Amino acid sequence: MSEICFYEPWTYQLALPEKIEGYLKFAKKKRISYEAEYCSRYNTRTSGKSAKLHPPTLAAIFKLFGMENNKEEGAAGIQLEENSIRYFCLEYPVDQELCVMTYNYQNGRFCGIRKKKDPAGETTKMPGVLKGKSTGEEYLAMLVYASTVPKSRYYDDEFHTCFQELKRAAKTGLAGQVLKMSFRCCDNLYLRMTATTEDAISFDRNQFAEGKLKDSFQPFDLNSGIYAPNACTIGTFKVLGIKGMKKGTSLLELKREYAGHFNCRHGEKERIPTLPEDYIVSQEVEEILEMVVHTPARLFMMTGEAGTGKTTDARMIAQILGLPYYVFTCGPGTDELELLASTVPNMGTKKGLLPELPNLLDLQMDPASALCVLSGTYEDGISEGEAFRRLLSLAFEKGYESARAEKEFILKESEIIKACRLPSVLEIQEPSMIEKPGTLTRLNSLFDDGAVTDLINGEKIRRNPDTIIIMTTNLDYVGCGNFNQSVLSRMSLIQPKQNLTEEEMKRRVIARTGYGDEKFLNFMVSAVQKIHAYLKEEDIQDGVCGYRELENWVRTFQAIKDVRRAAQVAVISKATMDPEEQEHLMKTYVEPYC
Structure with a gap:
């Protein structure tokens, strides 16, 4: 198996922290030790046992010491969910940038960005571990921190003890103890990273591509608190923020904040909702607003009991963004055709198709001219009686042909299709009420970006990229069924609305x-x-x-x-x-x- 990128040979040749380099010279030791007491307990070799000092690991350890003492900016913490750690979180300074990172131990993947410290705060992708790009110090700092968090899966008592003893010895100037603990920390982390047992530190070797970390944060991720810590143990987070805080912002304030992101056609402005502008906006609304403004996400679902505010939230989103609001309500009998269009009786009539009929006086004065109005042919010498008979026959024939030309039923687009033609907010109410399995999957072609669906008249419909679709439903009520997984997988967010206190x-x-x-x-x-x-x-x-x-x-x-x-x-x-x-x-x- 190839070496983990953190431990490629060139990383051992990098400069050690100044204090460690000085102690090595003072003790006349090398970067490798063959003494058993300098090795980790995981180093179980019976012969040729050795431990190496790893410069990026030691750089990470000493910078964490500085962060704990507020001598270095940065922060470290965890995101707890139901008494278990979901993410390890780190803001780690490197040169003139701040590495903003999370680590998911379940899949062994890092996610992060580099943010410049200047006022503009430009962000870039995290570099991979390559010469001239990154020594891996920031990633190792995350794993060092995870190894010292009590009750976490990666907490290691030997590493934690050596970490604390190294900090104490470095502070008091105990050169021999500093070197011993440095060797042990490096050896411990290396062996746990490269182990093949269940206790090994999880690391996805394929998470770097083209010299960069694959997983990076979007602006919405940083603003919404999805990755933010709710337990901070070192420093103060400046970018990831605090998870779960509601802003309590009014509808008017958010209208001002999000103004200008979307354009509404003049003829559609009457469809923009007019809720009172002092309404306080829910957390779910703020999350969707951030998603639609900062990401391509346009498909959402809200679930919850009646009266929890699902429809009000959808209307708020339309009003804040200045978009027309459409609503389509599903029922047990809703079928695939009804989702797209419906046929209704043609209640209108075509006007002005027949010329004005001649009156009795016209017929008596000039029968041939009166007949010519309908027949188009002047028949000289025709009698009044014959002209009258021909007029009745022609009027009947033309009326019959006109009626045949008109359709008995006309095709009427559904609110879904109307909304998908333009930037809008479309609420689909109670889709779980539909009884026929697979009906809702007819809309998958509209849910997919760039996909096209066909109407029954042959017209092809492509969803406008700024059509925001919000499904609202209650899965617990009688008549509500489960959703097809293909529909659920297309939702950017599924938000359960909590009952009001x-x-x-x-x-x-x-x-x-x-x-x-x-x-x-x-x-x-x-x-x-x-x-x-x-x-x-x-x-x-x-x-x-x-x-x-x-x-x-x-x-x-x-x-x-x-x-x-x-x-x-x-x-x-x-x-x-x-x-x-x-x-x-x-x-x-x-x-x-x-």
Whole structure:
């Protein structure tokens, strides 16, 4: 097996850190040691055992020391997900650039960019490990850090102990101990990198191509927090940022921020939504906005229960970007044809196809001229009676031919096709309701970049590159099925919308209804949440209870001034169709509190 790129022969010939070079000369030692105490415990050779000092590894170790002491800029941390480490994260200074990197131990791949330290902050791809490009120091720094993070898969107690002892010895000037720990650290990391056991450090040897690291960050990756740490152990991150923070930005602020990225045709401006501009935009909306502005991604999916704001989010995106909003709602009977077009009766008529018929006076005065209006031939000497008979016959024939020329049904494009012809936001509602398997795959040709689909009239349709498609659905409701994997794989993001908290429901209903009695609202919100929980616990699936029912309850109460009756008609009657269950809900969650 070929040598890992970090340990090619030329890397051992590089200059050592100044302190190590000085201690070697002082101790009259070489870069290789044959003493067992200088070797790692993983060095199990019984004869010819040796350890080598590796300059890039030691450079990485000493720079991490400087980062810990705030003598070097940079930061190191981890992204935790459900108590396990998803990514190791590092911002590592090299010359006048900052290496912004993550390491995924599951596939052994690095992802990163180099960012210049000047105000412009230009970014470039990370170089591969090649002479004149990179010594591999920045990549080794990531693996050194991963080896010292407790409870991580790559934590190694020997390496961590030697790392800490090397730091202490270097600080106090213990030359012999510095050299011993340096040899051990280099030997330990090398043997764990090149091992063939399950404990070996994972490294994909094919992740460098044409002298560069294949995987690099897009602007959206850095802004969205996808790769950002949520546990920082060294320094302060300046580029990757903090994962999971909501900006709480208003619709108006984002309209100003994203203005000018897309153009709307003049005739389509009336389709741009007009939601109140003080609405606070959700995290899901901000993520999609970043994706569509900074990447070619145009296909998204939102899932969640009714009332969680999926459609409002889609409308917000259209309004912020200044694009027309189209919506197509699916049902159990939606078929492939309906997704693209539908045939409807031709209710219009063609006007002006027949010339004006002669009147009775024209016929009596000049029968030949009156007949010529329809026949186109002047028949001199024709009688009034014959001319009248011929006029009736010709009028019938021309009317019949005109009717035959008109189609009984005409082809009407679906909202999907209309939206795909121009820059727009298209919401496809409840696609999981479609019962016929494979129906939605008919749209795959529109989902693929540059692909073409055919209408039944033979016209070829290519999706506009700035058509943004958002599918919104609830996978848990009765009648909703699973998606075809080929459709799911084409989605750039699939965002599960979380249910609103009681406080969020209260704030929203106050904003939308203007009702401000917090005592009553607290009771109403609590009742709706409890009924919702009861329906799920008892697996009652013939109704619904969520935010929309809460808002309807408040509006009904504002109108009729009877909170119990309002609850009965706006909430309880929609929660279930079973009269006994309705009575139970009313007596348990409404009547005792009002």
